[in-house]
Amino acid sequence: MSTVTSFQAEQTVRRRRMWVLVVIAAVMVMVTVAGLRVITLRGDLEDAQAATTAAQQDLDARQVGVTAAQDDQIKEATGADPQRVATDRARIDRLMETANTWDSAQAYTVARGEVMDQLDLDENAQFVTDFMSAATYSTDGTGERTYYLDVMGVQSQLSGTQVYVESVRADQYRYMVIAQTTITSTAVRSGDGAAESNSSSGEVFVELTMDSSGAVHDITGWAAGGQARQS
Amino acid sequence: MRDESSPGSASEAQTHDGVSSSQRPRTWREAYQPADGAALEARLKQWRHRRTDQDPQIGRARRRRWLVTVSALILVAVTAVSGLAVDHYSRAVEAEQTRTTQTADQAAALPQDPSEDRSLQERLTALSDAADQQSTTLAQQQNQYAQLLVDAATAGPGQNGVPSQATQAVIEHRKSVATTLNASEYRVPESSAYNAGSSAAFDSVTELDSRWPWYTRYDGREMAKPESWSWQVTSVAARTNQSVSGDRLGTADVVFTATDSSTGEVLAVAQAVYDHDGTEGRFTSVQVTNTVTGEEQANPQDEDSSEGQS
Numbered sequence: 001m002s003t004v005t006s007f008q009a010e011q012t013v014r015r016r017r018m019w020v021l022v023v024i025a026a027v028m029v030m031v032t033v034a035g036l037r038v039i040t041l042r043g044d045l046e047d048a049q050a051a052t053t054a055a056q057q058d059l060d061a062r063q064v065g066v067t068a069a070q071d072d073q074i075k076e077a078t079g080a081d082p083q084r085v086a087t088d089r090a091r092i093d094r095l096m097e098t099a100n101t102w103d104s105a106q107a108y109t110v111a112r113g114e115v116m117d118q119l120d121l122d123e124n125a126q127f128v129t130d131f132m133s134a135a136t137y138s139t140d141g142t143g144e145r146t147y148y149l150d151v152m153g154v155q156s157q158l159s160g161t162q163v164y165v166e167s168v169r170a171d172q173y174r175y176m177v178i179a180q181t182t183i184t185s186t187a188v189r190s191g192d193g194a195a196e197s198n199s200s201s202g203e204v205f206v207e208l209t210m211d212s213s214g215a216v217h218d219i220t221g222w223a224a225g226g227q228a229r230q231s
Numbered sequence: 232m233r234d235e236s237s238p239g240s241a242s243e244a245q246t247h248d249g250v251s252s253s254q255r256p257r258t259w260r261e262a263y264q265p266a267d268g269a270a271l272e273a274r275l276k277q278w279r280h281r282r283t284d285q286d287p288q289i290g291r292a293r294r295r296r297w298l299v300t301v302s303a304l305i306l307v308a309v310t311a312v313s314g315l316a317v318d319h320y321s322r323a324v325e326a327e328q329t330r331t332t333q334t335a336d337q338a339a340a341l342p343q344d345p346s347e348d349r350s351l352q353e354r355l356t357a358l359s360d361a362a363d364q365q366s367t368t369l370a371q372q373q374n375q376y377a378q379l380l381v382d383a384a385t386a387g388p389g390q391n392g393v394p395s396q397a398t399q400a401v402i403e404h405r406k407s408v409a410t411t412l413n414a415s416e417y418r419v420p421e422s423s424a425y426n427a428g429s430s431a432a433f434d435s436v437t438e439l440d441s442r443w444p445w446y447t448r449y450d451g452r453e454m455a456k457p458e459s460w461s462w463q464v465t466s467v468a469a470r471t472n473q474s475v476s477g478d479r480l481g482t483a484d485v486v487f488t489a490t491d492s493s494t495g496e497v498l499a500v501a502q503a504v505y506d507h508d509g510t511e512g513r514f515t516s517v518q519v520t521n522t523v524t525g526e527e528q529a530n531p532q533d534e535d536s537s538e539g540q541s
Contacts, residue, residue: 231518
């Protein structure tokens with residue numbers, strides 16, 4: 001009886017061990033297969049990434065070709081080189097930003113000086129006599145200057161610039177620049193002394209010629225004398 | 232050390248000696264026995280005996296169960312991790328391949344020889360030419376207004392409710408100006424636009440019907456001489472980044488300036504958008520702004536007013 005029981009028990013144990021071994025073996029096989037698959041997939045991924053990079057390079061190269069061809073066609077059709085216009089546009093944007101961004105008479109005077117320096121203008125140029133005329137002021141008995149811009153609390157900010165090519169002669173590009181400015185005035189009301197803030201948008205029109213080095217000449221500027229009439 | 236430093240140490244030592252262990256400890260302090268090495272070893276031995284004295288079968292079974300559970304967990308974890316890894320990489324490869332295909336498709340959509348296809352140039356040239364030509368026409372039409380308005384002002388109002396011939400000419404001219412403009416933005420309805428009495432049918436400070444004169448110049452109380460100023464086409468800029476379908480030529484931004492004939496001073500600037508649908512081109516979004524100088528001369532000034540008052 002006891003030998004039979006121990007034999008049976010031994011068989012049970014052996015069967016159980018076999019099962020365990022089978023399971024372990026199966027899992028090992030699975031893991032090995034999975035491992036191999038991962039290795040293959042990593043290779044595939046690298047290949048795919050290389051393929052994407054190659055495709056992107058190809059696309060970029062062809063894009064460059066297409067852009068160049070388009071630019072060439074635009075130049076043929078309109079007479080203006082789009083690359084050159086883009087460069088000039090950035091320069092003009094900066095110039096307009098300088099000329100139209102100020103928040104006090106002092107800042108205006110600095111901006112005016114910077115524009116004169118940049119464009120190499122003297123005090124007789126239309127741009128600085130009419131368009132950016134020197135800040136007006138009154139002088140009191142002590143010689144203290146009171147600027148109109150400060151009294152009225154006038155500030156100017158640039159809100160947009162459009163640049164249109166007028167004509168092209170060799171490397172001389174003439175542009176019509178239309179800029180939108182926001183003029184804020186925080187004058188102190190004479191009645192009750194309360195600060196009153198007014199904001200209005202105005203347009204400024206600037207025509208200028210630029211050469212390929214970015215040097216500006218023949219610049220004239222006109223400020224809007226009223227609102228835009230819209231159809 | 233402690234014996235010497237603390238006066239009550241002798242009695243304490245006695246209590247902790249175990250000699251008086253038969254006595255019940257009265258407080259937790261008395262019950263406290265510090266664990267020295269020997270006591271710990273005794274406790275460990277006791278514990279080991281408890282483990283070894285039990286039926287070995289129980290211990291083995293417990294160990295086996297524990298082993299099986301842990302092994303099973305490890306196997307499950309390993310299987311899950313490898314499954315996830317395979318899944319992760321499969322997806323990554325798939326996504327990358329999709330990206331490759333998309334990029335390749337984009338490249339394939341581009342012309343093989345981009346310089347061969349001149350359609351952009353042809354379209355932009357046609358657009359610029361048409362816009363140039365029509366802008367010049369529109370500027371000329373606006374210039375003709377100057378003479379017509381002077382004539383109408385000279386002729387004065389008509390008789391018996393019938394407008395003068397000169398006024399009729401202005402109305403007729405308005406009709407011809409309309410041919411290049413987009414009807415969608417007229418301020419004045421078609422029915423009344425060509426009647427003699429409809430000159431102030433919109434707010435002339437902020438509004439404009441583009442068929443009407445864009446600017447009128449005065450020299451004192453009188454209208455300025457027509458030859459003293461004129462509208463010119465300043466810039467015709469075709470929009471180059473547009474994608475158009477069919478025959479459509481596209482859009483161009485046009486800027487006109489009204490300038491003084493002798494000084495070149497700018498009096499007003501007009502901006503308009505030109506659009507050509509392939510059949511015909513028309514102007515929309517006309518917007519006119521007077522400059523400071525232009526504004527000063529845009530209305531009749533009573534020259535005598537300042538002098539007369541003094």
